[in-house]
Amino acid sequence: MRKHQTSAPLPLTDTLTPGVPLDQIGRTLASFYDNLVSEGVPEHLAALVRRVRQTETEKPAQVETGATSARAAHRRVALVVEDDPEIRALAETLLEETELDVVGCDSAEAALSVLQARGGEVALVFADVRLAGQMDGLQLARAVATLWPRARLVVTSGRGLSRPDLPREAVFIAKPWRPFDVLVEAERAAADPPPPIL
Known part of the structure; x- marks a missing residue:
């Protein structure tokens, strides 16, 4: 049986997560x-x-x-960026079966807002090339690779995409994508811890 010590001084706590020693x-x-x-x-x-x-x-x-x-309290996030609501819902449902929390966006601009707020928690960005808004998925991929390099980056498209158009770190999966391929990338993202900030 574990005993609780009540006379010990209170431990230092993290200011970002009050109450957690x-x-x-x-x-x-x-x-x-x-x-x-x-x-x-x-x-x-x-x-x-x-x-x-x-x-x-x-x-x-x-x-x-x-x-x-x-x-x-510090679960990592999969960010699904897709303008087609049905395909986005399918990807979200699929990724909810992993260890990652899922956030869906219909535009690169919405995804950037999430990344600005929770970038350190984002383990996976799964983005279509064609998106609502002014930015496309390739521009989003370049921004993620530059500003949030710790996130695993998966780009998808129904059209062929030449490798030079993608950041070196990105993985390309053609549409219609197989659920297994998406889950493999999600598992890799969940298993790879973010490197320490130096």
Whole structure:
């Protein structure tokens, strides 16, 4: 049975997530990156994980529900950018089966608003080339590749698209896309942690 310590001083908390102790956030990050250290994570990130673990062993164990709620509060996002409401709804429904939260937009301008507000949480941008609004999907893809390079970028179109038109980081899936292909890219986006900001 776990005991709660009531006499201990209150831990430091993250100002962006009031009430969540920083050491719980650190433990959550450490557990998230646990398996990745053995899979070739850069040494500076591995060193950060080791420091977090060392700090964790020096502190008394705390209730896991805080770490679980911190993890749930920071779910990553799949951004679906498609002007056809039926196709957008299909992609949203498909991506809701993954670990990602889904946000749908009908234009590049709407997608940029979401990225400006939640860019650090966006793991996947799935965008059609033809969109409502003045920007097309290629312009959006270039903006995402430049300003939010940590997001996995998937561009789709019913017309053939030559590779030079896309940013180097982008994946192209022709329409009609297969649900399996979209899910594979979503799983890659969910599995790849965003690199640390240096």
